[in-house]
Amino acid sequence: DAGVTQSPTHLIKTRGQQVTLRCSPKSGHDTVSWYQQALGQGPQFIFQYYEEEERQRGNFPDRFSGHQFPNYSSELNVNALLLGDSALYLCASSLVVAGDSYNEQFFGPGTRLTVL
Amino acid sequence: LAKTTQPISMDSYEGQEVNITCSHNNIATNDYITWYQQFPSQGPRFIIQGYKTKVTNEVASLFIPADRKSSTLSLPRVSLSDTAVYYCLVGDPRDDKIIFGKGTRLHILP
Numbered sequence: 001d002a003g004v005t006q007s008p009t010h011l012i013k014t015r016g017q018q019v020t021l022r023c024s025p026k027s028g029h030d031t032v033s034w035y036q037q038a039l040g041q042g043p044q045f046i047f048q049y050y051e052e053e054e055r056q057r058g059n060f061p062d063r064f065s066g067h068q069f070p071n072y073s074s075e076l077n078v079n080a081l082l083l084g085d086s087a088l089y090l091c092a093s094s095l096v097v098a099g100d101s102y103n104e105q106f107f108g109p110g111t112r113l114t115v116l
Numbered sequence: 117l118a119k120t121t122q123p124i125s126m127d128s129y130e131g132q133e134v135n136i137t138c139s140h141n142n143i144a145t146n147d148y149i150t151w152y153q154q155f156p157s158q159g160p161r162f163i164i165q166g167y168k169t170k171v172t173n174e175v176a177s178l179f180i181p182a183d184r185k186s187s188t189l190s191l192p193r194v195s196l197s198d199t200a201v202y203y204c205l206v207g208d209p210r211d212d213k214i215i216f217g218k219g220t221r222l223h224i225l226p
Contacts, residue, residue: 043214
């Protein structure tokens, strides 16, 4: 059973460019969350997708957008890249379960984005 | 969301028991305490979660006092491979948005 997979592993872009990162959730999971992790910091929540819609969003500008496909995979798009967007971008998947149970999130290995 | 405070870094030796304490003075009634582990260039990995008293699994134990204003992650007999960043998180488990702090960098020495 494959866990969460992300592509590409590494990416180098220049300021002003646009980038698309991809994530395939763990088998059986229907919810995908994206996080940005700067060097030496904890991951910061960007947004979450469920049923192909953005369900929650963190404190990130509109340059950050996403999409979820019918097969639950997801893309993160970042427009007009800034130097400060250089970070490890993590995708996490979970399965929404009705009730009070904890929806454990499983993280992928991340995509290392470098903006020059 | 309750704010957490944990040591920035800790050193220990192989075979020792390591205890990492996290403070969360304004924890809410519905909040659970969750710990994640992260190795360099990898995503965080769930270790353990608890609400009160003590929780134990095959990896670690979590001790939570009655007032729930702090918690302690206990790693028994650590090895070099336990060198990682450990994050303490407090929140309502029904909220899928995880708020990470800066974590504790644990360095295990031979």
